[in-house]
């Protein structure tokens with residue numbers, strides 16, 4: 055099974071670029087499943103139903119989220135109706151949405167989990183215990199994909215190594231800067247610390263750089279808006295062995311206008 059995982063989609067430039075690139079990429083690479091992180095798709099903050107539909111129309115099949123999940127308040131009112139959206143599993147009990155989803159890809163059960171790190175982010179439930187609990191519920195699932203949405207490289211590496219051989223892939227999101235450490239770990243888990251983003255190249259993490267610099271220089275409040283200009287598309291392709299559920303290969307994809 056071939057999975058294409060698209061990194062954090064930032065604002066309209068990111069959504070538009072996914073629409074432009076994904077179909078061509080899919081016809082070239084023929085993925086069996088396309089997953090994308092879209093927690094920044096609505097002007098850098100959260101996701102709306104309209105944008106989710108645009109991403110589905112563009113070829114995205116499963117959407118993962120992160121710390122900006124609830125920035126667009128409307129999502130809480132309909133997230134329970136859409137099994138294709140996965141928000142961090144270690145959010146407190148009782149919040150809307152689901153932390154994982156199971157789908158059939160070529161007849162094979164595939165579990166997709168979204169986790170959030172806790173360093174420099176909200177103090178959520180333990181991501182390790184959360185993932186343990188989820189895996190206990192699905193002992194027979196063949197493929198398990200984990201989007202580890204976290205700020206620090208160490209926290210993502212820790213999840214990768216801790217679950218090496220128990221999940222098919224641990225793919226990091228959130229920093230918007232792709233890392234070059236893709237590999238298949240010895241136990242058969244495909245790993246990448248950060249996939250990177252789809253969005254404007256010349257901003258800071260996709261946002262207008264002047265307002266970010268102003269805020270950092272002055273410590274004054276500033277409203278961040280999505281940057282314009284040239285765009286980049288960051289994704290990763292993971293090939294999984296359908297007999298074992300382990301990863302055979304991982305390849306980073308980086309396209310820049």
Ligand SMILES: [Fe+2]
Pocket residue numbers: 093120121122203227228229
């Ligand atoms: Fe994030």
